[in-house]
Amino acid sequence: MEISRGNPFNITKSVDFTDEEIANYWVDISTQGGFVNLLKPDSPMPMLVLGGKGSGKTHVMRYMSFPVQRIRYGNSFSEHLSSDGYIGLYMRCGGLNSGRFKGKGQSEESWQEVFAFQLEIWLAQIVLTTASDIMRELNLLGAHEEAIATGFTELFDVQQSLSHQTLAATLELLTNLQRQLNVAVNNVALSQRLELSIPVTPGSLVFGVPRLLASTCEQFRGLNFLYLIDEFENLSESQQVHVNTLLRERESPSSFRIGGRLYGIKTQLTNSGDEENKEDSEFEKITIDDRLRKNMPQYRQFAKRLVLKRLVEGRLLASIPEEDDKVDSFLRDSFDQFGSGALMRDETSFLEKKYDGTDTPWIKRLREVMTEGLGKTSCLTGESTSQIEEIVQTLSFPEAPILEKLNCFIFYQKGRKVDDSLGVARTIRSECEEFLQSLDRKSKYGTSFQHYRLDMLAQLLRESDRDLVYAGADTFVDISWGVPRNLLVLFKNIFAWAEFKGEQPFAATPISIAAQVEGVREAANWFFRDSRMTGRDGRLVLDSISRLGELFREIRYSDKPSECELSTFSFDSSRASDESLRVIDLATKYSLLVETGEQSDRNSERIDRKLQLSRMIAPRWELGINSRGAIVLSGKEINAIFSSNAEADFEKIKKERIDRMTAPCFGVAETTSSQPSLFDEIENG
């Protein structure tokens, strides 16, 4: 085995990048102005930049931060700064260690004041450090330092003195104030007293320092001082109230871009008379992964270029082709393909050897279920054992196993009350033979094939003890579904497995199906494990999602799945319990479920919510990723899936639903009388 050349997908999080790497690894979307334009950096209106884990928030915000601006500007610093119209002041809330500002016998109000002071000092240090770098670059320090230093001390409510009238001295003062705060907070646990005097009003430094810089130094005039506050989810509710207040009472030339996870926004309340901030009034909002999902063709091209960029940086590819079709073909050729043949002959060729003239599991089952139904009035069967055998032989089609599987499925679709089952089988056979000749996917049989071929292949593989295969770059891009980190994790795992198997990924030969299968499985397991939230709801949400996945799997691998490539459900919110709605909301915020719109109920005017299981975890239950249909879940079913202590209820509702898709009786108990039951009448009526 060759020595590993290093996995170019190893870094999957932008936090792991240096500023240089943030600039070097940048890949943009094809809209005008790209990602940066989505965040409108020169606009004074604050914006919430939300997204699931790995959606690219941090990468975009760091790309807009001054250190990366500086790298991008190269030698024409002044011109670029002026044309960009903003200075990016990046800060992560994780660095504030905000968990220490609570409890320990002190009131919430006291801690909020201390936190506000901490934020003032913190942001002021970032602005002044950045301003100092810019002024040094532009040779402006000598001319303006004294005026800035003097103006700075005037921003405080309590007189502060500087060791010198320089920017360095202003930073020294802030460092000292920071130390006083830290010591006071540290001592609370031991002394149970909070002894700190706060010399500045909230907002005085956050807005005052940029105003001071712009009024003192011409080069800062007209620039937006853009606070890029990332990891907002790390702040408590009361701390977010303080930041919300800063957004509401924003003063030019400052503005904010607040980055956070979907679950990260805990409140819109402010301290301004307890008013709430309103979208499009006090702030705008963008959800990055949602934005990318809504334009999948654009996302696909972006995602593929992102992969190729890694290959270029990893020296596995000389350059990224300009043309999209060349990008597509390079990636297509880099992976062994699966499931793309017209009749999936390659994918099913193993059956010939495996069963070698004996019955396949689905043919055996067909015979068994009809035999089981023999003599029962309400089940799918034949008139006699010999007729059953004739039906089995009619539907058998060893020359194209995928069609044989489909034949059985279409036969089951006819339901339990078939008057002439042999006639039905013959019609299916005839349509099957016609399709084999024409491959016309618009015919009735062809439509069934088009819709259910991947489900049939999945069933065929499972019943033959084979793994379900997720293969090809297009599939991986679709699985990642607007979340670049998911894409990189998939490629990282596939690359690692390929190397482990002695392959040379992206070099000599296409990556094997086996490596792709293992890589996807590992990525799916990581995503599921990693989605666990803190607190007692963490396990409840994962258990609920596991139940949903299990239900979908049972449906997909039943005799008569009701929907093709099922991984979506809709439901009537008014029928669900408060707890279920809360769990669904959490699962959505943690990207385990994705809202895919609304759906009209077939029997009423009611509009139901529609959600899809995350494509990243669909492989855990061997589900399809391009969900085509959605099942409607009743309130009872929703509560059995998404409530605590619902395991027994879940087993019951699952059985009820799966029984309806199981031959030969499809959920109807055998009746001995020739008189139809009430349920039959309802069903047939």
Added chain:
Amino acid sequence: MDKYTLFYKQQLTGAQLAAGPPYDVFLSAYTKADRVRHVYDSVSARKKIWMVFPHFEFDIAELPPEERCIHLAREEHEFVHELLLHLPENLSALKFCIDVTGFIRPHLMFLVKWLSEKGVKRFDTIYAEPRQYREREQTEFSLEIIDEVRQVAGFEGDHIPDTSNDVLIIGVGYQDHLISQVAQNKAKAHKLQMFGYPPLRADMYQENVLKVHLASESLGAGRVNDVDCSLFAPAADPFVTASALSEKVKDMHRRKPITNLYLCPLATKAQVLGFTLYFLTECTTKSASIIFPFEAQYHKSTSVHVERIWRYTIELPNQSG
């Protein structure tokens, strides 16, 4: 030779614990583990106290009725103030001993910090190794419900806004979900993992590595196998642990100044003591802190039998210096 390796460490049997000169006060955290009970029964002391932490959710009926039990608060900075009510005032003059085996980690760290603030210079600690964790690497030590990841009270440091070269050192145990949560909490930090090596038992190192691999995506790909990102210190030696931390941090800082340092001891209680000692000796005035994933509830017994018993004599640094 560095200062930490001059501390006293001794392996003892139960009989030797019983035969030694009696302590004035012996403290132990009550659990159902054999090794905790064994040490409590063996040690010679004038006054023995079981500390009962609410995290184990013991019913009154589960506690030994004839022995002295005190129920303590959930938060680490509160429990010590309750404990104080049951201890004599002249702490620094007493000869006392703490069995750290069943302790909740942040509470142990805060207790040591508090003793240091109270002027205590020296005390003994006991750590009893398990022969095996109940389900080996699959052992669940808690209900895996993490309430929050935050700094441990009293270990909150003097941090700075520059996060360009933050470092997080995790003493990695068997619980990959804890490792993941901590790593995600300090996502930007350059992460290192400290393995217990030599481990308590030969197979525990491999089990440990397997669990850490499950958290590899949060730790940063490739880092789990990267020697530069790993530290090794004996699982049962707090002093070598402190020494290894000291050396590694100095070396990293020499190569590129560390902006903020975060420590998180998730492995054995002996290593927790080592992290604590290192912090109190070298980090109290630095931009450094100890963080921890606080869990709601722990299992009452996760190991079987007793293997080796260790006594570590802790000598605390002078905080004013």
